[in-house]
Amino acid sequence: MATTTTTVPSAGPVVGSRSFLSRLREGDEIARLITFLFAASVVLVTLLLVFELWQGSVLARHKFGLNFFFTRVWDPIFDQFGALPFIYGTVLTSAVALAIAVPLGIGAAIFLAELAPQKISDTLQFFIDLLAAVPSVIYGLLGVFIVIPLMRQYIQPALKSTLGFLPLFQGPAYGVGFLTAGIVLAIMVIPYIISVSREVLLSVPRDQREAALALGATRWESTWKVVVPFARNGIMGSIFLALARALGETMAVTMVIGNTPTISASLFSPGYSIAAVIANEFTEATGDLYLQALIELGLVLFLLTFILNGLARLMIVATSQKGGGMGHA
Amino acid sequence: MKRIAGWILAALVLAGVAWAQSALLINGAGATFPYPMYSKWFDEYHKKNANLQINYQSIGSGGGIKQVTEGTVDFGASDGPMNDDQLKAFQDKHGFGILHFPTVLGADVPTYNIPGVTGELNFTPEALAGVFLGKVTKWNDPLIASANKGVNLPANDIVVVHRSDGSGTTYIWTDYLSKISEEWKNKVGKGTSVNWPVGLGGKGNEGVAGLVKQTPNAFGYVELIYAIQNNMPYGRVKNSSGTFIKANLESVTAAAAGASKNMPDDFRVSITDAPGKTAYPISSFTWLLVPAKFSDAGKRDAIKGFVSWMLADGQNYAEALSYAKLPKEVVAKEKLALANVQ
Amino acid sequence: MTSSLRWRKFVSGFMLTMTGVCAVVAVSVLFLILGYLVYHGGTSIGWNFFTKLPAPVGETGGGMANAILGSAKLLMLASLFGVPIGFFGAIYLAEFSGGTIAFVVRYAADLLNGVPSIVIGIFAYSLVVLPFKHFSTLAGGFALGLMMIPITLRSTEEFLRAVPGALREGAMALGASKSRMIATVIVPAAYRGILTAILLAFARVAGETAPLLFTAFGNRFWSPGWNQPTASLPVMIFTYAIAPYEDWHRQAWAAGLVLLGLILVVNIVARGILARGIAVPRS
Numbered sequence: 019m020a021t022t023t024t025t026v027p028s029a030g031p032v033v034g035s036r037s038f039l040s041r042l043r044e045g046d047e048i049a050r051l052i053t054f055l056f057a058a059s060v061v062l063v064t065l066l067l068v069f070e071l072w073q074g075s076v077l078a079r080h081k082f083g084l085n086f087f088f089t090r091v092w093d094p095i096f097d098q099f100g101a102l103p104f105i106y107g108t109v110l111t112s113a114v115a116l117a118i119a120v121p122l123g124i125g126a127a128i129f130l131a132e133l134a135p136q137k138i139s140d141t142l143q144f145f146i147d148l149l150a151a152v153p154s155v156i157y158g159l160l161g162v163f164i165v166i167p168l169m170r171q172y173i174q175p176a177l178k179s180t181l182g183f184l185p186l187f188q189g190p191a192y193g194v195g196f197l198t199a200g201i202v203l204a205i206m207v208i209p210y211i212i213s214v215s216r217e218v219l220l221s222v223p224r225d226q227r228e229a230a231l232a233l234g235a236t237r238w239e240s241t242w243k244v245v246v247p248f249a250r251n252g253i254m255g256s257i258f259l260a261l262a263r264a265l266g267e268t269m270a271v272t273m274v275i276g277n278t279p280t281i282s283a284s285l286f287s288p289g290y291s292i293a294a295v296i297a298n299e300f301t302e303a304t305g306d307l308y309l310q311a312l313i314e315l316g317l318v319l320f321l322l323t324f325i326l327n328g329l330a331r332l333m334i335v336a337t338s339q340k341g342g343g344m345g346h347a
Numbered sequence: 348m349k350r351i352a353g354w355i356l357a358a359l360v361l362a363g364v365a366w367a368q369s370a371l372l373i374n375g376a377g378a379t380f381p382y383p384m385y386s387k388w389f390d391e392y393h394k395k396n397a398n399l400q401i402n403y404q405s406i407g408s409g410g411g412i413k414q415v416t417e418g419t420v421d422f423g424a425s426d427g428p429m430n431d432d433q434l435k436a437f438q439d440k441h442g443f444g445i446l447h448f449p450t451v452l453g454a455d456v457p458t459y460n461i462p463g464v465t466g467e468l469n470f471t472p473e474a475l476a477g478v479f480l481g482k483v484t485k486w487n488d489p490l491i492a493s494a495n496k497g498v499n500l501p502a503n504d505i506v507v508v509h510r511s512d513g514s515g516t517t518y519i520w521t522d523y524l525s526k527i528s529e530e531w532k533n534k535v536g537k538g539t540s541v542n543w544p545v546g547l548g549g550k551g552n553e554g555v556a557g558l559v560k561q562t563p564n565a566f567g568y569v570e571l572i573y574a575i576q577n578n579m580p581y582g583r584v585k586n587s588s589g590t591f592i593k594a595n596l597e598s599v600t601a602a603a604a605g606a607s608k609n610m611p612d613d614f615r616v617s618i619t620d621a622p623g624k625t626a627y628p629i630s631s632f633t634w635l636l637v638p639a640k641f642s643d644a645g646k647r648d649a650i651k652g653f654v655s656w657m658l659a660d661g662q663n664y665a666e667a668l669s670y671a672k673l674p675k676e677v678v679a680k681e682k683l684a685l686a687n688v689q
Numbered sequence: 690m691t692s693s694l695r696w697r698k699f700v701s702g703f704m705l706t707m708t709g710v711c712a713v714v715a716v717s718v719l720f721l722i723l724g725y726l727v728y729h730g731g732t733s734i735g736w737n738f739f740t741k742l743p744a745p746v747g748e749t750g751g752g753m754a755n756a757i758l759g760s761a762k763l764l765m766l767a768s769l770f771g772v773p774i775g776f777f778g779a780i781y782l783a784e785f786s787g788g789t790i791a792f793v794v795r796y797a798a799d800l801l802n803g804v805p806s807i808v809i810g811i812f813a814y815s816l817v818v819l820p821f822k823h824f825s826t827l828a829g830g831f832a833l834g835l836m837m838i839p840i841t842l843r844s845t846e847e848f849l850r851a852v853p854g855a856l857r858e859g860a861m862a863l864g865a866s867k868s869r870m871i872a873t874v875i876v877p878a879a880y881r882g883i884l885t886a887i888l889l890a891f892a893r894v895a896g897e898t899a900p901l902l903f904t905a906f907g908n909r910f911w912s913p914g915w916n917q918p919t920a921s922l923p924v925m926i927f928t929y930a931i932a933p934y935e936d937w938h939r940q941a942w943a944a945g946l947v948l949l950g951l952i953l954v955v956n957i958v959a960r961g962i963l964a965r966g967i968a969v970p971r972s
Contacts, residue, residue: 049868053781056774057794060838064797067804067812074815094513095536125711133705134712142716144956149719150889151952153896153923154806156945158550159930160722162557170561192506192562194547205718212715213889214844217882221851238701252847259840262802268899269927277511277548288547293805294511297899298550300807301407302513302539304433316808323803327796374824374906374918383932386909387745402918404907405928418822551931576933668746669933 068320075314077307086314092279094299099311101318103279107196107289108322111271112264114200114285115207119260122204123211124246124253130212131219132241143216150209158273161202166193166274169201174286189284194276197285202270207260214259218252219245254334258327265323268297292319371645375403377411377424379551380453380515380570381633384670385424388661392653399649408515409539415636416440421646423636426453426515427522427539428615443640446688447614448654448681449632451662452603452671454571454594455520456581456629460559461486463501468582469494469591472620472628475584476528478505478566480535481545486564494591501564508558508567511548513539519631520568523619571599572669586628587620598627599671607676612684614677630671640689651688658682726949730942738943743909743925746934753944755911759826759919760895760948763905766830766915767837767894772887774834775841782842783849784871795843802839809835810900818904824918829905833894840890848882849875888959892952898923922948 082089082099089100126146130139170193177187222245230240246253276288277298292315303309375385382405389401406414408425415423416437428447429437437445457470474490477483483490487500510517521537535541547562549555552573559565560579571594574581583591592598605623610616620628635654641647658681662672673681737752744751778798782791804812813832818824852875860870876883901907905919907928912919922944929941 045869046867049871050781050785053777053785056776057778057781057786057790057842059774060778060794060801060842061797063835063838064801067801067808070812070815071808074811091542093542094540095538095542098542122711122714125708126715129705129708129712133708142712144953145716145719147885147888147892147956148949148953149715149722151892151895151949152722153898153926153945153948155898155923155927155930156722156726156896156942159941160725162554164721164725166557167561192547192558194558208715208718210840210889213885214847217885218847218851221848221882223853236697236701238704239697242704252851255843255847258799259802259843262799262839263893265803266805266808268805268807272511272550273554277550278543278546290548293807296805297807298512298548299540300811301902302409304409304412304430304539313811316805316811319803319805319808320800323800324796327799327803370910372910372917376906379931382928383746383934383937386743387747389909390745390748400910402908402910404918406902406906410902417819419818419824552933553931570933573933576935 068317071313071317071320075310075317078310078314081307082311082314087318090279090281092295094303094305094308097305097307099307099314101292101315103281104290104292104295104315105318105322106281107199107275107279107291108265108293108319109326110196110285110289111199111203111275111291112261114197115203115264116257116261118201118204119208119211120257123208123256123260124215126208127212127215127219127253128241128246131216132237132245139216143213146209146212149205150213152206154206154267154269157202157206157270161198161270161274165198165202169193169195169198178286185283186285189282189286191286192276192288194274194288195284195286196275196289199271199275199289199291200285202274203264203267206267206270207263210259210263211253211256214256215249215253218249218256222248251334254330258330261326261330262323265319265326266293268293272297292316292322370398370400371649373399373401373422373646373649374420375401375411375422375424375635376406376414376420377403377636378408378426378515378633379405380426381424381451381670383572383668384451384665387664387668388653388657391661391664392656395656396649396652401649401653407513408518409513411636415445415638421641422638422650424450424634425636426631426633427518428617428634429636437638441638441640443638446637446639446684447634448637448684449603449614449634449673449677450657451633451665451673452599452630453515453519453633454599454602454627454630454671455516455523455568456571456574456594457584458556458559458567458569458574458579458581460561460563460565461501461503462563464498465580466498467580467593468498469585470582471585472523472527476524476531479507479509479524479544479546480528480531481507494585503564506562506565507543507546508549508555508562508565509543509546510552510555510568511550514551515539515631515633516552516568516570517541519619519629522617522631523629526617526620571595571671575669584628586624586626587622588624588626590624592625592627594627594629596666596669596671598625599630600674602626602628602630603632603671603677604674607674607680610677610680612680614681614684637688639687647688651685654685655682723946723949726942726946730939730944730946733939733943734947738940738947742911743920746932746937749936751940753920753922753925753940753947755908756920756922756925756944757947757951759905759908759912759921760923760951762826762912762915762919763829763833763901763921764891764895766827767833768887768891770831770834771837771890771894772841775838775886775890776845776883778838778842779845779849780871780876782846784867784875795846798839798842801835802843805899806836806897807899807902810903813900814903823916824904824906826905826912826915826917826919829901829919829921830915832900832904833897836894836897836900837890840893841886844886844889845879845883848879848886851882852878884959888956891955895948895952896923898927 174191230244272294278288279290411423414420525532525537549558555567559567583593602621605621605626606618665672741752817828860874908920929937
């Protein structure tokens with residue numbers, strides 16, 4: 019009756035010759051339609067959001083044009099607005115956050131999925147999920163009370179004395195700055211990486227591991243060279259979640275980044291991010307151009323996310339091998 | 348089990364819907380600075396009028412102005428008066444105007460953290476402008492040292508701290524600096540958010556206070572209440588009469604009294620650098636923004652009733668919370684102006 | 690044992706220990722946070738906290754009962770709105786769609802995820818508050834629901850795809866239609882992961898402040914129904930934390946602790962009651 023061609027193991031659409039009527043009767047067409055509507059609504063909402071941002075920033079866009087991307091000045095009194103320091107801060111803090119959170123997160127996920135006995139793994143996962151529930155305001159406050167003093171008194175001086183020849187670690191150590199914001203962000207995004215990666219690792223079929231071990235691999239080799247690549251796409255998905263969270267975080271970042279629109283090579287320097295400046299100034303902004311400049315910053319962040327996501331996806335496609343488990347970008 | 352979940356869901360839905368509301372709910376939005384005072388007032392007033400609930404949320408002065416203009420709240424509150432453009436926008440949208448009613452007074456104080464210095468410092472207007480313009484960079488600069496003879500000021504770099512979020516506190520500070528420094532006025536200007544020449548940005552009063560407390564050689568500005576409640580050291584500022592005044596409830600009220608002689612009828616006035624021997628120069632009103640007309644008589648009477656109470660009994664609650672009360676000249680004027688709300 | 694094997698074994702032991710260290714670091718951060726909250730806010734938690742309305746400064750005996758109820762209502766609305774979209778959308782992506790559409794939807798979800806929460810709040814404000822000229826619980830639920838969609842969608846899709854092909858083929862070999870296969874075989878097999886995704890999205894929005902400032906607004910009193918402004922725990926934390934008063938600071942910490950506690954309870958209940966036996970044994 020049905021000649022279906024499913025490819026192992028990806029789950030693509032069933033291309034077959036079952037008649038339309040029989041599919042309809044079985045409810046498949048309806049299911050497809052309904053789920054399609056839900057999926058489409060996601061795209062629609064996103065487009066609507068971009069549209070609103072576009073509309074809401076019309077004055078600013080006309081006044082500044084492309085210069086908005088390259089101007090360093092942000093002056094609400096004299097109506098001069100430029101996005102460059104905020105773009106820099108957003109990208110830098112997210113990069114620092116991921117640089118810390120990805121190795122830590124994947125490492126922890128591997129531990130929880132491969133090594134820990136089930137009960138311990140489940141319990142620890144429980145607690146790590148709680149990290150995702152901590153309000154961003156509390157993260158900000160903890161950043162102020164714990165991380166900033168730690169940075170100013172211990173970590174920044176230590177980095178300066180050991181790695182101070184690098185431009186990354188020069189300049190006065192205030193405690194606030196790009197590095198501090200990156201660290202706080204890392205803590206905030208780690209639960210997403212651990213949680214999703216662990217689940218994906220757990221769902222890798224047992225025979226993959228056993229095959230590797232049977233061929234003489236050590237435990238680590240079987241994990242790192244077989245299981246993790248199999249779960250690659252899921253892990254990358256979790257990193258996308260983490261990246262998005264880091265790019266858009268407002269409250270916590272603004273409390274620890276120093277809120278100074280500066281571009282500096284040093285991680286110790288205070289800086290600013292797009293989300294932070296919007297959060298700081300939107301409620302008080304009066305005057306159409308000012309408000310619209312802030313909304314244009316929101317649009318810029320959207321563009322930034324778009325580009326970063328695209329680059330990341332290109333990187334995945336470029337480095338993916340065949341047989342990498344669940345295949346999609 | 349699915350049924351249990353279903354029942355719980357139904358119960359929650361009903362709980363949300365079936366609650367009857369008999370009290371009159373009035374919503375207001377605006378400045379964060381007076382939030383503790385307003386919450387005390389609205390609570391006390393609610394005790395006296397159980398059928399009236401005034402819900403005030405501090406989303407920022409700009410937010411208050413915006414929302415009252417949009418009509419999503421019944422009244423607004425702001426640390427800085429609405430400017431002419433904003434008044435016009437309200438008028439255009441509603442067909443009638445909006446009135447300002449000062450409620451309490453606030454002040455900004457210069458706070459610092461200098462290793463080895465424990466006493467109170469004196470600051471001249473020139474010193475303050477110089478520091479925040481980035482021209483006075485060291486603590487032992489002559490502009491600061493000359494007013495503080497006898498104090499051993501170190502030759503350390505000053506770490507300036509200012510507000511990162513738009514706020515009335517910044518508005519007061521920059522308004523004062525614009526008045527006493529031509530250079531500041533031309534280069535930076537006054538507003539809730541400005542392009543600071545130097546310094547780190549802290550979020551909120553507590554952000555600035557936190558940074559100043561933690562960073563050696565820091566120099567920032569915070570609301571008076573904040574400094575009092577958190578036992579922070581702050582300096583004296585030289586007023587227009589030449590005296591170094593420390594900010595406290597009396598000196599702030601004195602600033603308002605000094606300015607009340609020339610107070611415009613709509614109360615939209617800046618009282619920084621006010622005349623008066625005992626006046627503290629960096630003081631300011633905070634205002635309630637009340638539409639001139641209400642279509643709902645119940646809401647109108649409720650708000651008018653509250654403002655009358657606020658001008659009388661309400662003022663007595665201010666000092667306990669470290670807010671400075673209005674001088675009697677201003678109170679008298681406001682009582683008259685209240686009749687304009689229809 | 691050859692030296693190469695010895696080396697590989699050493700590397701294996703070392704790397705696996707490092708992963709343990711990573712896990713320990715991650716978990717200890719959480720305990721540090723919890724400890725801090727308990728230490729600073731623990732004294733403010735009591736019967737009053739859960740039953741009384743907020744009191745003005747200087748008065749003891751106030752609580753955050755309205756904020757707790759408000760958060761519960763908001764989160765319920767958010768889940769009702771965000772979870773079905775994420776869930777069914779993921780089913781479409783994993784089971785029905787071709788490559789291009791799936792790519793576009795995934796991209797859109799990632800973009801939506803990256804939008805700062807305050808921009809989502811502004812967006813919800815212009816859609817749901819401005820036309821009706823008042824703040825409401827509905828608007829807040831809408832804003833939070835929007836934020837739940839991407840996490841739910843992306844993660845659920847991953848877990849649906851992770852279901853082994855053998856299960857699908859088995860179902861189809863038995864003659865099941867696509868929708869029946871999805872409903873009775875695939876979704877149950879991916880249940881645990883999907884639940885994780887939903888709870889993660891839930892936890893994320895439970896602590897968000899910025900989107901609520903312009904939608905649910907805030908309320909010192911009880912908020913009847915769904916059409917009035919309502920208090921919520923994150924907004925209370927924010928308001929109290931930035932105030933000058935030490936007593937309010939303690940209450941802010943306490944509220945943070947209570948929020949975490951509530952999420953913990955939801956997690957336990959959800960995993961305990963709703964997650965029944967899994968079809969696929971853990972490998």
